[in-house]
Amino acid sequence: MKKKYLVYMVQVHSNFRRAELESLADLYQLEIDFSSYRDDSPFFVVELEDDKAASDWIKRSILSRAIYEYWGEGDNLHELHESIRGQPFYEKYKSDNRTKTFKFEFESYRGSSKANRVKQIESFSYVEFQGKIDMKRPQEIFTVIEEYEPISDNLPGTVPIKLFFGRLIQCSDRAAxxxxxxxxxxxxxxxxxxxxxxxxxxxxxxxxxxxxxxxxxxxxxxxxxxxxxxxxxxxxxxxxxxxxxxxxxxxxxxxxxxxxxxxxxxxxxxxxxxxxxxxxxxxxxxxxxxxxxxxxxxxxxxxxxxxxxxxxxxxxxxxxxxxxxxxxxxxxxxxxxxxxxxxxxxxxxxxxxxxxxxxxxxxxxxxxxxxxxxxxxxxxxxxxxxxxxxxxxxxxxxxxxxxxxxxxxxxxxxxxxxxxxxxxxxxxxxxxx
Ligand SMILES: C[S@@+](CC[C@H](N)C(=O)[O-])C[C@H]1O[C@@H](n2cnc3c(N)ncnc32)[C@H](O)[C@@H]1O
Known part of the structure; x- marks a missing residue:
């Protein structure tokens, strides 16, 4: 069965972004449904065969940041947790990652939060991660990706309007x-x-x-x-x-x-x-x-x-x-x-x-x-x-x-x-x- 993945893209050169993603998908012979792709959003949820397909697709992308195994999304933290617990694969993802070393990261698009990050991480305790936290070389990185509505052109937002949660599969090639x-x-x-x-x-x-x-x-x-x-x-x-x-x-x-x-x-x-x-x-x-x-x-x-x-x-x-x-x-x-x-x-x-x-x-x-x-x-x-x-x-x-x-x-x-x-x-x- 195919799994859901979240691609987090950069919001520049959007005229070139889809062409790059399509060309890389074609290069690795991946069939990807682009029907929910939007030029005006940095987020794209897709279904793929496995983590290798996800990694192949994004590893040399320049106009993406990373691809994540998709765990859930919501308009606020409460909804995000509900969404994670409601996914059909929730129990499997939980047991797959239970004993692995890990760390949490936050990514913010068009804003930044003043919320207490430690408290936010603790709110995921129901996932029952039992592995050690390792900030340097964790086996897995779990990421909260937040989207904000800027207050004005120069003033970034402070309260997220959308949150995604996922396990990092592959960073893109933006370092190049x-x-x-x-x-x-x-x-x-x-x-x-x-x-x-x-x-x-x-x-x-x-x-x-x-x-x-x-x-x-x-x-x-x-x-x-x-x-x-x-x-x-x-x-x-x-x-x-x-x-x-x-x-x-x-x-x-x-x-x-x-x-x-x-x-x-x-x-x-x-x-x-x-x-x-x-x-x-x-x-x-x-x-x-x-x-x-x-x-x-x-x-x-x-x-x-x-x-x-x-x-x-x-x-x-x-x-x-x-x-x-x-x-x-x-x-x-x-x-x-x-x-x-x-x-x-x-x-x-x-x-x-x-x-x-x-x-x-x-x-x-x-x-x-x-x-x-x-x-x-x-x-x-x-x-x-x-x-x-x-x-x-x-x-x-x-x-x-x-x-x-x-x-x-x-x-x-x-x-x-x-x-x-x-x-x-x-x-x-x-x-x-
Ligand atoms: C827009 S520049 C390309 C610059 C290149 N991308 C770079 O990284 O510097 C066009 C180049 O075409 C070369 N050029 C012009 N007419 C040419 C021709 N008939 N045959 C081969 N090169 C030509 C010019 O000397 C120039 O270096």
Missing amino acids: VEKYDLKKRPYKGTTSFEAELSLVSANIAQVKPGSIMYDPFSGTGSFLCSGGHYGALVIGSDIDGRMIRGKGAQHNISTNFEMYGDSARFLNVLTMDFTHNALRRTLVIDTILCDPPYGIREGIKVLGAKNPERFIGKENVEIDGTKAFARRDYIPTKKPYSLDALLDDLLQYASERLPVGGRLAFWMPTANDENIETIVPLHSNLELRYNCVQEFNKWSRRLLVYINRGSEYSGNENIGQKRSQANFRDRYFSHFN
Whole structure:
């Protein structure tokens, strides 16, 4: 028989939360009924097969805090106790935990209580815990989770409006947000992507241990760090060799991996224009996760010449007996390219290189213009599974996640069409006026 569990989630990035929970459930082949899930609540009660399923599901979640074996809930402490005593599994849970060492914890959402915690713990005496209290390494942690109604925007509540009680099964991976915090990262740049959402992106992209993840616009390597954290072997490339080389021997992508203890997962990074891709065609790429250029700091460029006729015959120019283009110091010419075309190339590449079922996830910027629909790129082999929006003031960016379904799929396609309304870079610098 399935058991009830309580997921306690964070109330940030709620546009991404369900996508993360669904993707992790799918990764561990867990069937979860999301019908009672609400974006505006940090609590989600679900039924699962056993504690292992609960633990698998939440252990790498970033937008959850923990999952608990559900014992009961109520609008006040009295109702909570009634609910615990009224559950069908109450006697079993009691006997399962009777002799274990334990401790009690309190979690509070949007408020804090002035109540005497010792007295509150004593009010659970009917559960007859006979094991020793161990504050350092208890076998079990029992948690009272309280929800409050804040008195005002700045004033947290003091009397809980809802209480849950449960046995802690698994804490989430939120500690990784601290570990990968950009403030503590030795090598980073203006394009580095914040830790929390890059870890969430890796979860929604279902980056798997032992698989190969590729970031074709890797810059300072933010997504490579997230992929490595979840056990993938990561490869990155970027057209800008300065990003790839970093800032000397002690500050580069490789030394970041060393600091995180993930060096074994770092395959390498190379300087390469994505549209002239040199990764061999037989290399299996399980996941593509990236943040393509928005064209904000520089316009989007690819290898090539804007006016190719100016270069006719120049391929024969030699310096010190070596063809100029074959020298190490040769800087190839670049030509402007559009975001639409680059994203078309990315979708086409994913459809050719990912295995069926493999995911492509990338971030796309959009201006928040009224009455103008955002047109998301579509490819006939790729199912658009998620479109999660992060709103800023005048613009937003969205994480688009596709699953490669193969050539049989015949989904909608808009490759080759002009989708962007106006040059995002110009609009960004004119503050979208
Ligand atoms: C938004 S940034 C990504 C930053 C990256 N996520 C990081 O952690 O720093 C886009 C990157 O794409 C690179 N880029 C632009 N055009 C490219 C191209 N044609 N091929 C490969 N990389 C390109 C830029 O140099 C830039 O580093």
